[in-house]
Amino acid sequence: MAKTTRMASGPIGKGILGKEATAVRQRVEAMEKLMEGIITIPGTNQRIGLDVILSAIPFAGTTVAGLMGAYMVWEARNLNMPKSAVMRMMGNVGFDWLLGAVPVVGVIPDFFFRSNSRNLRIIRRHLDKHHPSSVTINQK
Secondary structure: OOEEEEOOOOOOOOOOOOOOHHHHHHHHHHHHHHHHOOEEOOOOOOEEOHHHHHHOOOOHHHHHHHHHHHHHHHHHHHOOOOHHHHHHHHHHHHHHHHHHOOOOOOHHHHHHOOHHHHHHHHHHHHHHHHOHHHOEEEEO
């Protein structure tokens, strides 16, 4: 697994709760990992997270996962990302919620459609372009 190294950590004393781009990047990366990759399926290289696990709980689990995914959209809005990007992210979360809302079989498409990973890519693209000091370098 890749080890992450920070290029610039932002102002001292702001920490992970700050509003600067580095803190936002840390929070959304942590949320994506929690939702999409906290457990590795034995014998495979495939990772699953709370999004798939919560989908096993009919409707309520999918709704909780959708609300947690909406947190990343909220962070994107706070970054003043373009409305088109925020709307695309909302569409990803909404589509994931619809897929997961299907009783019993909703876990299967939720396993393959990773809205949080898609949304993280959108946020990273914005941060890399507009806040280059928050860029991370992945090392093996």
